[in-house]
Amino acid sequence: MKKFLTYTLLGVLLAGCAGGGREPLETVVDKALAGAERQTLLMAEKYSAREGRLPRTWENGEDVSSDSRWWCSGFFPGVLWYVYENGRNPRVLKYARMFTARVEREKHTTDNHDVGFMLYCSFGNGLRLTGDKSYEEVLLTGARSLATRFKPEVGLIRSWDHNRDKWQYPVIIDNMMNLELLMWAADRSGDKSLRDMAVSHADKTLKHHFRPDFSSCHLVSYDTISGQPHLKQTHQGLSDSSAWSRGQAWGLYGYTCMYRLTGDARYLEQARGIAGFLINHRNxxxxxxxxxxxxAPALASTPRDASAAAIMASALVELSGFVPAAEGERYMAFAEKQIRTLASPEYTAPAGENGGFILRHSTGAYPFSSEVDVPLTYADYYYLEALTRIKRRLQP
Incomplete structure (x- = not known):
């Protein structure tokens, strides 16, 4: 499989060199990672003395930060870990440990589903790169906290606890991203129930969240007695019947990941279906x-979402390794297009600008006029993950 991927990527790379004098993909990736290190160090230095604070966005020329309770708190530590992985700079390692420690208390969080985002992106990458046993304890404790949100009668992990007058048991597509923590913890601890929860969640989401064209609604609320959906709608998209871009990317990434972790062909087929919907979409x-x-209207004034592109690119790079060669080449070609665009001056900020964030032009929650056309930590995180995955594949 690795040899196949190397040949596939080499073909994409050579095609890029021959077409229009473009820089080789390897050069694009290396330059992007070098620039990311410079920018991320500036961000880390800026926030190092702000005890307990983590960058969230940069809006109207001002920093917007959060404490560890915000669902995005694990992404900046994760950015630092990816930067460290690619550069092995001791200063980056120091900051990666510092900012990761700021998220540790979330291992006891039981009131939302985002523990996976918070901990696996930070402590998970830290454990992978350092082997620090104290990180393992944090992840196992966090997985057990996340597991408290699973209700056997429904078979899913509850996403939110608010709006109980409208939602009995709300589950959002984003929650697919938090299953990897449970799968890891099941493997590390031997607690099979954690794996069963993750698989049950993925199965019911596959059944009830998706439409025949492989697009996904954002939120499904389940009846707590029957375990069946009583409401399907959006919270952050254009309408209940629309395809909210980041939600589609969460689904693509989530089922690609679950296929890697289980080998279940149903998850691979779901990921392939979502990929086809996205790549071939008319808009x-x-x-x-x-x-x-x-x-949304396909107009120059309609906000883009660089975070959705980064998540999608990272997922497509991984998915390309699980499918036949020709299909994998199509996925890689599209991911390469996204990465080249994100690495261009249109989306990558010059060093010292953009509040220290790497990418520009992401959209958080457009219907609420929240974080529209701004940098976001998770856009930077999945962009660096995509770059790292491509770099690994290009290595012989």
Whole structure:
């Protein structure tokens, strides 16, 4: 499989060299990673003395930060770990440990589903790169905290506890991203129930969240007695019937990941279906960076979402290794287009600008006029993950 991937990527790389004098993909990746290190160090230095604070965005020329309770708290530590992985700079390692420690208390969080984002992106990458046993304890404790949100009668992990007058048991597509923590913990601890929860969640989400064209609604609320959906709608998309871009990317990434972890062919087919829906969508811009919702007007004034593109690119790179060669080449070609666009001056900020964030032009929650056309920590995180995955594949 690794030999196949190397040949596939080499073909994409050579095609890029021959077409229009473009820089080789390897050069694009190396330059992007070098720039990311410079920018991320500036961000880390800026926040190092702000005890307990983590960058969230940069809006109207001002820093917007959070404490560890915000669902995105694990992404900046994760950015530092990816930067360290690619550069092995001791200063970056120091900051990676510092900012990761700021998230540790979330291992006891039981009131939301984002523990996976918070801990696996930070402590998970830290454990992978350092083998620090104290990180393992944090992850195992966090997985057990996340597991308290699973209700056997429903078979899913509850996402939110608010709006109980409207939602009995709300589950959002984003939650697919938090299953990897449970799968890891099941493998490390031997507690099979954690794996069973993750598989049950993935199965019921596959059954009830997706439409025949492989697009996904954002939120499904389940009846707590029957365990069946009583409401399907959006919270952050254009409408209940639309395809909110980041939600589609969460689904693609989540089922690609679950296939890697289980080998279940149903998850692979789901990921392939989602990939086809996204790549071939009539409203996908030519540069590969989606509008904030695929059903939003395809206008120059419609905000894009660089975070959705970064998540999608990272997932496509991984998915390309699980499918036949020709299909894998299509996925890689699209991911390469997205990465080249994100690495361009249009989306990558010059050093010292953009509040220290790497990417520009992401959209958080457009319907609430929240974080529209701004940098976001998770855009940077999945961009660096995509770059890292491509770099690994290009290595002989």
């Amino acid at each position: 996908m811009p030519a540069d590969g960076i989606p509008y904030w919702d695929f059903d």
